[in-house]
Amino acid sequence: MTASKAASWTWTESWVEESPAVLDARTRAAELGVVAVSPGTGSLLAVLAASLPGRAVVDVGTGTGVAALRMLEAMPENGVLTSIDVEVEHQGAARTALQAAGIRGNRARIIHGDAADVLPRLADGGYDLVHVDVDDPRVSALVLTEALRLLRAGGVLVVSDALAQDRVPDPAQRDQRTTAARELLRAVADDDRLVRTVVPVGDGVLLAVKR
Numbered sequence: 206m207t208a209s210k211a212a213s214w215t216w217t218e219s220w221v222e223e224s225p226a227v228l229d230a231r232t233r234a235a236e237l238g239v240v241a242v243s244p245g246t247g248s249l250l251a252v253l254a255a256s257l258p259g260r261a262v263v264d265v266g267t268g269t270g271v272a273a274l275r276m277l278e279a280m281p282e283n284g285v286l287t288s289i290d291v292e293v294e295h296q297g298a299a300r301t302a303l304q305a306a307g308i309r310g311n312r313a314r315i316i317h318g319d320a321a322d323v324l325p326r327l328a329d330g331g332y333d334l335v336h337v338d339v340d341d342p343r344v345s346a347l348v349l350t351e352a353l354r355l356l357r358a359g360g361v362l363v364v365s366d367a368l369a370q371d372r373v374p375d376p377a378q379r380d381q382r383t384t385a386a387r388e389l390l391r392a393v394a395d396d397d398r399l400v401r402t403v404v405p406v407g408d409g410v411l412l413a414v415k416r
């Protein structure tokens with residue numbers, strides 16, 4: 206990639222301005238050591254959330270609520286987001302961010318727990334978008350099966366940091382997290398029930414629409 210191409214893609218990351226509530230959630234993420242989705246990834250999530258005909262989203266890895274807020278701000282007023290995280294402190298910060306943004310409590314179902322336990326309890330075919338942003342190989346291993354079960358036809362799976370902080374393309378990187386990310390990408394690429402791509406935004410975003 207040329208230097209000017211890299212500069213262009215960096216520029217696109219900040220093309221859309223974020224709301225004060227999202228910026229506050231980013232500040233809180235930095236304080237708590239949480240890696241929030243990049244501004245470009247947040248914008249992509251907002252566009253997807255706004256474009257879907259349905260009203261129900263799953264967000265795996267609430268963090269301080271940056272991704273959740275970007276989607277809730279873009280969805281119709283009756284759109285509902287279910288968000289899962291193992292860290293109470295992260296979810297507390299996310300709740301504060303959603304309140305500051307004026308998001309009604311009944312639009313955000315914040316579930317505390319391990320996604321590996323919680324995802325299997327969510328309703329079959331009940332969701333339009335499943336966003337996954339957790340650095341946990343156990344979750345990567347079940348994401349495809351769970352997303353295919355949770356999504357309605359036409360729904361979309363979105364995996365942030367799909368390239369594991371740029372390690373996936375480097376064959377010398379063989380840690381558990383990178384291997385799990387590669388396996389998920391391979392499984393999605395091999396699955397004819399999905400139309401898929403990886404978008405070079407943020408840390409690489411995997412998009413897969415269920416046919």
Ligand SMILES: C[S@@+](CC[C@H](N)C(=O)[O-])C[C@H]1O[C@@H](n2cnc3c(N)ncnc32)[C@H](O)[C@@H]1O
Binds near residue numbers: 266270340
């Ligand atoms: C990268 S951060 C998510 C950032 C968030 N998407 C945002 O934009 O603000 C990952 C989050 O996943 C949570 N997490 C890690 N493993 C998890 C698991 N097995 N189940 C649920 N949450 C998990 C962490 O506590 C952390 O808050």
